[in-house]
Amino acid sequence: MDIARHLALIDELCFRPFPAEHGPLDGGTAGPGYFTAVLESSHGLGGGDPARRAATVEQYEKERDALYERLARRWGETDPWNLQTVLLRTEREEIPEPWAGLSARADTACLWEARGTGRWIAVAVAGRDETDEVRLLAVLTREAPP
Known part of the structure:
Protein backbone atom coordinates (compact mmCIF):
# COMPACT_ATOMS: atom_id res chain seq x y z
CA MET A 1 0.00 0.00 0.00
CA ASP A 2 1.48 3.34 -1.05
CA ILE A 3 -1.10 5.94 -0.11
CA ALA A 4 1.36 8.83 -0.57
CA ARG A 5 2.04 7.76 -4.17
CA HIS A 6 -1.69 7.39 -4.88
CA LEU A 7 -2.41 10.84 -3.45
CA ALA A 8 0.42 12.38 -5.48
CA LEU A 9 -1.02 10.92 -8.69
CA ILE A 10 -4.53 12.14 -7.83
CA ASP A 11 -3.11 15.61 -7.12
CA GLU A 12 -1.25 15.61 -10.44
CA LEU A 13 -4.35 14.52 -12.37
CA CYS A 14 -6.40 17.29 -10.74
CA GLY A 47 -10.83 -16.23 -13.54
CA GLY A 48 -8.52 -17.52 -10.82
CA ASP A 49 -8.79 -18.68 -7.22
CA PRO A 50 -11.91 -17.11 -5.62
CA ALA A 51 -10.33 -17.03 -2.15
CA ARG A 52 -7.27 -15.11 -3.37
CA ARG A 53 -9.55 -12.79 -5.32
CA ALA A 54 -11.69 -12.08 -2.24
CA ALA A 55 -8.57 -11.35 -0.18
CA THR A 56 -7.30 -8.95 -2.85
CA VAL A 57 -10.67 -7.16 -3.02
CA GLU A 58 -10.56 -6.78 0.77
CA GLN A 59 -7.00 -5.41 0.64
CA TYR A 60 -7.92 -2.88 -2.07
CA GLU A 61 -11.02 -1.84 -0.13
CA LYS A 62 -8.75 -1.04 2.84
CA GLU A 63 -6.55 1.06 0.54
CA ARG A 64 -9.65 2.81 -0.85
CA ASP A 65 -10.78 3.54 2.70
CA ALA A 66 -7.34 4.92 3.61
CA LEU A 67 -7.51 7.22 0.58
CA TYR A 68 -11.04 8.21 1.61
CA GLU A 69 -9.82 9.31 5.05
CA ARG A 70 -7.17 11.58 3.58
CA LEU A 71 -9.29 12.98 0.75
CA ALA A 72 -12.25 13.56 3.10
CA ARG A 73 -10.00 15.88 5.13
CA ARG A 74 -9.58 18.00 1.99
CA TRP A 75 -13.01 17.89 0.39
CA GLY A 76 -15.33 16.68 3.14
CA GLU A 77 -16.93 13.42 4.16
CA THR A 78 -19.27 11.79 1.65
CA ASP A 79 -21.54 8.79 1.58
CA PRO A 80 -20.56 5.85 -0.64
CA TRP A 81 -21.91 6.29 -4.16
CA ASN A 82 -23.88 3.27 -5.39
CA LEU A 83 -22.66 2.50 -8.91
CA GLN A 84 -25.12 -0.39 -9.29
CA THR A 85 -27.93 2.10 -9.86
CA VAL A 86 -25.82 3.85 -12.51
CA LEU A 87 -25.22 0.48 -14.19
CA LEU A 88 -28.97 -0.20 -14.27
CA ARG A 89 -29.55 3.21 -15.83
CA THR A 90 -27.16 2.41 -18.71
CA GLU A 91 -29.78 -0.01 -20.02
CA ARG A 92 -32.28 2.77 -20.71
CA GLU A 93 -30.30 6.00 -20.96
CA GLU A 94 -26.98 7.31 -22.22
CA ILE A 95 -24.55 7.56 -19.30
CA PRO A 96 -21.38 9.48 -20.18
CA GLU A 97 -17.85 8.22 -19.70
CA PRO A 98 -16.14 7.68 -17.41
CA TRP A 99 -19.22 6.94 -15.30
CA ALA A 100 -20.65 4.19 -17.54
CA GLY A 101 -17.33 2.35 -17.60
CA LEU A 102 -16.80 2.73 -13.86
CA SER A 103 -20.29 1.41 -13.09
CA ALA A 104 -19.57 -1.67 -15.21
CA ARG A 105 -16.45 -2.41 -13.16
CA ALA A 106 -17.22 -1.40 -9.55
CA ASP A 107 -20.14 -1.58 -7.12
CA THR A 108 -19.47 1.58 -5.07
CA ALA A 109 -17.16 4.57 -5.15
CA CYS A 110 -16.02 7.35 -2.88
CA LEU A 111 -16.87 10.59 -4.66
CA TRP A 112 -15.93 14.26 -4.29
CA GLU A 113 -16.08 17.47 -6.23
CA ALA A 114 -12.55 18.77 -5.82
CA ARG A 115 -13.01 22.44 -4.97
CA GLY A 116 -11.05 24.80 -7.16
CA THR A 117 -10.24 22.23 -9.85
CA GLY A 118 -13.49 21.89 -11.78
CA ARG A 119 -13.11 18.12 -11.46
CA TRP A 120 -14.90 15.22 -9.85
CA ILE A 121 -12.83 12.46 -8.22
CA ALA A 122 -14.01 8.91 -7.61
CA VAL A 123 -12.00 6.13 -5.95
CA ALA A 124 -13.31 2.60 -6.38
CA VAL A 125 -12.38 -1.07 -6.31
CA ALA A 126 -13.06 -2.63 -9.70
CA GLY A 127 -13.78 -6.27 -9.08
CA ARG A 128 -17.21 -6.87 -10.58
CA ASP A 129 -15.94 -8.94 -13.55
CA GLU A 130 -14.54 -12.19 -12.13
CA THR A 131 -12.72 -12.91 -15.40
CA ASP A 132 -10.72 -9.67 -15.10
CA GLU A 133 -8.08 -8.51 -12.64
CA VAL A 134 -9.04 -6.63 -9.47
CA ARG A 135 -8.04 -2.97 -9.60
CA LEU A 136 -8.02 0.05 -7.34
CA LEU A 137 -9.06 2.97 -9.56
CA ALA A 138 -9.04 6.74 -9.35
CA VAL A 139 -11.31 8.50 -11.84
CA LEU A 140 -10.97 12.23 -12.44
CA THR A 141 -13.36 14.02 -14.74
CA ARG A 142 -15.01 17.34 -15.41
CA GLU A 143 -18.28 15.44 -16.10
CA ALA A 144 -20.59 15.60 -13.08
CA PRO A 145 -21.84 12.21 -11.92
CA PRO A 146 -25.16 11.17 -13.40
Missing part, protein backbone atom coordinates in the same frame (compact mmCIF):
# COMPACT_ATOMS: atom_id res chain seq x y z
CA PHE A 15 -4.42 19.78 -12.83
CA ARG A 16 -3.11 17.81 -15.82
CA PRO A 17 -4.81 18.83 -19.08
CA PHE A 18 -7.22 16.24 -20.43
CA PRO A 19 -6.22 14.63 -23.73
CA ALA A 20 -8.04 15.45 -26.95
CA GLU A 21 -8.30 11.77 -27.93
CA HIS A 22 -8.92 8.46 -26.15
CA GLY A 23 -5.76 6.59 -25.21
CA PRO A 24 -3.71 4.87 -22.51
CA LEU A 25 -2.70 6.42 -19.19
CA ASP A 26 0.00 4.58 -17.22
CA GLY A 27 -2.00 1.35 -16.97
CA GLY A 28 -5.32 3.14 -17.19
CA THR A 29 -7.19 5.11 -19.82
CA ALA A 30 -7.82 8.73 -20.67
CA GLY A 31 -10.12 10.57 -22.98
CA PRO A 32 -11.59 13.97 -23.59
CA GLY A 33 -12.62 15.17 -20.14
CA TYR A 34 -11.45 12.24 -17.98
CA PHE A 35 -8.65 10.09 -16.60
CA THR A 36 -9.08 6.56 -15.19
CA ALA A 37 -5.89 5.73 -13.32
CA VAL A 38 -5.05 2.24 -12.07
CA LEU A 39 -3.56 2.73 -8.61
CA GLU A 40 -3.15 -1.01 -7.91
CA SER A 41 -3.82 -4.12 -9.96
CA SER A 42 -3.82 -7.81 -9.18
CA HIS A 43 -1.88 -10.21 -11.37
CA GLY A 44 -3.31 -13.55 -12.42
CA LEU A 45 -6.62 -13.31 -10.56
CA GLY A 46 -8.87 -12.98 -13.60
Whole structure:
Protein backbone atom coordinates (compact mmCIF):
# COMPACT_ATOMS: atom_id res chain seq x y z
CA MET A 1 0.00 0.00 0.00
CA ASP A 2 1.48 3.34 -1.05
CA ILE A 3 -1.10 5.94 -0.11
CA ALA A 4 1.36 8.83 -0.57
CA ARG A 5 2.04 7.76 -4.17
CA HIS A 6 -1.69 7.39 -4.88
CA LEU A 7 -2.41 10.84 -3.45
CA ALA A 8 0.42 12.38 -5.48
CA LEU A 9 -1.02 10.92 -8.69
CA ILE A 10 -4.53 12.14 -7.83
CA ASP A 11 -3.11 15.61 -7.12
CA GLU A 12 -1.25 15.61 -10.44
CA LEU A 13 -4.35 14.52 -12.37
CA CYS A 14 -6.40 17.29 -10.74
CA PHE A 15 -4.42 19.78 -12.83
CA ARG A 16 -3.11 17.81 -15.82
CA PRO A 17 -4.81 18.83 -19.08
CA PHE A 18 -7.22 16.24 -20.43
CA PRO A 19 -6.22 14.63 -23.73
CA ALA A 20 -8.04 15.45 -26.95
CA GLU A 21 -8.30 11.77 -27.93
CA HIS A 22 -8.92 8.46 -26.15
CA GLY A 23 -5.76 6.59 -25.21
CA PRO A 24 -3.71 4.87 -22.51
CA LEU A 25 -2.70 6.42 -19.19
CA ASP A 26 0.00 4.58 -17.22
CA GLY A 27 -2.00 1.35 -16.97
CA GLY A 28 -5.32 3.14 -17.19
CA THR A 29 -7.19 5.11 -19.82
CA ALA A 30 -7.82 8.73 -20.67
CA GLY A 31 -10.12 10.57 -22.98
CA PRO A 32 -11.59 13.97 -23.59
CA GLY A 33 -12.62 15.17 -20.14
CA TYR A 34 -11.45 12.24 -17.98
CA PHE A 35 -8.65 10.09 -16.60
CA THR A 36 -9.08 6.56 -15.19
CA ALA A 37 -5.89 5.73 -13.32
CA VAL A 38 -5.05 2.24 -12.07
CA LEU A 39 -3.56 2.73 -8.61
CA GLU A 40 -3.15 -1.01 -7.91
CA SER A 41 -3.82 -4.12 -9.96
CA SER A 42 -3.82 -7.81 -9.18
CA HIS A 43 -1.88 -10.21 -11.37
CA GLY A 44 -3.31 -13.55 -12.42
CA LEU A 45 -6.62 -13.31 -10.56
CA GLY A 46 -8.87 -12.98 -13.60
CA GLY A 47 -10.83 -16.23 -13.54
CA GLY A 48 -8.52 -17.52 -10.82
CA ASP A 49 -8.79 -18.68 -7.22
CA PRO A 50 -11.91 -17.11 -5.62
CA ALA A 51 -10.33 -17.03 -2.15
CA ARG A 52 -7.27 -15.11 -3.37
CA ARG A 53 -9.55 -12.79 -5.32
CA ALA A 54 -11.69 -12.08 -2.24
CA ALA A 55 -8.57 -11.35 -0.18
CA THR A 56 -7.30 -8.95 -2.85
CA VAL A 57 -10.67 -7.16 -3.02
CA GLU A 58 -10.56 -6.78 0.77
CA GLN A 59 -7.00 -5.41 0.64
CA TYR A 60 -7.92 -2.88 -2.07
CA GLU A 61 -11.02 -1.84 -0.13
CA LYS A 62 -8.75 -1.04 2.84
CA GLU A 63 -6.55 1.06 0.54
CA ARG A 64 -9.65 2.81 -0.85
CA ASP A 65 -10.78 3.54 2.70
CA ALA A 66 -7.34 4.92 3.61
CA LEU A 67 -7.51 7.22 0.58
CA TYR A 68 -11.04 8.21 1.61
CA GLU A 69 -9.82 9.31 5.05
CA ARG A 70 -7.17 11.58 3.58
CA LEU A 71 -9.29 12.98 0.75
CA ALA A 72 -12.25 13.56 3.10
CA ARG A 73 -10.00 15.88 5.13
CA ARG A 74 -9.58 18.00 1.99
CA TRP A 75 -13.01 17.89 0.39
CA GLY A 76 -15.33 16.68 3.14
CA GLU A 77 -16.93 13.42 4.16
CA THR A 78 -19.27 11.79 1.65
CA ASP A 79 -21.54 8.79 1.58
CA PRO A 80 -20.56 5.85 -0.64
CA TRP A 81 -21.91 6.29 -4.16
CA ASN A 82 -23.88 3.27 -5.39
CA LEU A 83 -22.66 2.50 -8.91
CA GLN A 84 -25.12 -0.39 -9.29
CA THR A 85 -27.93 2.10 -9.86
CA VAL A 86 -25.82 3.85 -12.51
CA LEU A 87 -25.22 0.48 -14.19
CA LEU A 88 -28.97 -0.20 -14.27
CA ARG A 89 -29.55 3.21 -15.83
CA THR A 90 -27.16 2.41 -18.71
CA GLU A 91 -29.78 -0.01 -20.02
CA ARG A 92 -32.28 2.77 -20.71
CA GLU A 93 -30.30 6.00 -20.96
CA GLU A 94 -26.98 7.31 -22.22
CA ILE A 95 -24.55 7.56 -19.30
CA PRO A 96 -21.38 9.48 -20.18
CA GLU A 97 -17.85 8.22 -19.70
CA PRO A 98 -16.14 7.68 -17.41
CA TRP A 99 -19.22 6.94 -15.30
CA ALA A 100 -20.65 4.19 -17.54
CA GLY A 101 -17.33 2.35 -17.60
CA LEU A 102 -16.80 2.73 -13.86
CA SER A 103 -20.29 1.41 -13.09
CA ALA A 104 -19.57 -1.67 -15.21
CA ARG A 105 -16.45 -2.41 -13.16
CA ALA A 106 -17.22 -1.40 -9.55
CA ASP A 107 -20.14 -1.58 -7.12
CA THR A 108 -19.47 1.58 -5.07
CA ALA A 109 -17.16 4.57 -5.15
CA CYS A 110 -16.02 7.35 -2.88
CA LEU A 111 -16.87 10.59 -4.66
CA TRP A 112 -15.93 14.26 -4.29
CA GLU A 113 -16.08 17.47 -6.23
CA ALA A 114 -12.55 18.77 -5.82
CA ARG A 115 -13.01 22.44 -4.97
CA GLY A 116 -11.05 24.80 -7.16
CA THR A 117 -10.24 22.23 -9.85
CA GLY A 118 -13.49 21.89 -11.78
CA ARG A 119 -13.11 18.12 -11.46
CA TRP A 120 -14.90 15.22 -9.85
CA ILE A 121 -12.83 12.46 -8.22
CA ALA A 122 -14.01 8.91 -7.61
CA VAL A 123 -12.00 6.13 -5.95
CA ALA A 124 -13.31 2.60 -6.38
CA VAL A 125 -12.38 -1.07 -6.31
CA ALA A 126 -13.06 -2.63 -9.70
CA GLY A 127 -13.78 -6.27 -9.08
CA ARG A 128 -17.21 -6.87 -10.58
CA ASP A 129 -15.94 -8.94 -13.55
CA GLU A 130 -14.54 -12.19 -12.13
CA THR A 131 -12.72 -12.91 -15.40
CA ASP A 132 -10.72 -9.67 -15.10
CA GLU A 133 -8.08 -8.51 -12.64
CA VAL A 134 -9.04 -6.63 -9.47
CA ARG A 135 -8.04 -2.97 -9.60
CA LEU A 136 -8.02 0.05 -7.34
CA LEU A 137 -9.06 2.97 -9.56
CA ALA A 138 -9.04 6.74 -9.35
CA VAL A 139 -11.31 8.50 -11.84
CA LEU A 140 -10.97 12.23 -12.44
CA THR A 141 -13.36 14.02 -14.74
CA ARG A 142 -15.01 17.34 -15.41
CA GLU A 143 -18.28 15.44 -16.10
CA ALA A 144 -20.59 15.60 -13.08
CA PRO A 145 -21.84 12.21 -11.92
CA PRO A 146 -25.16 11.17 -13.40
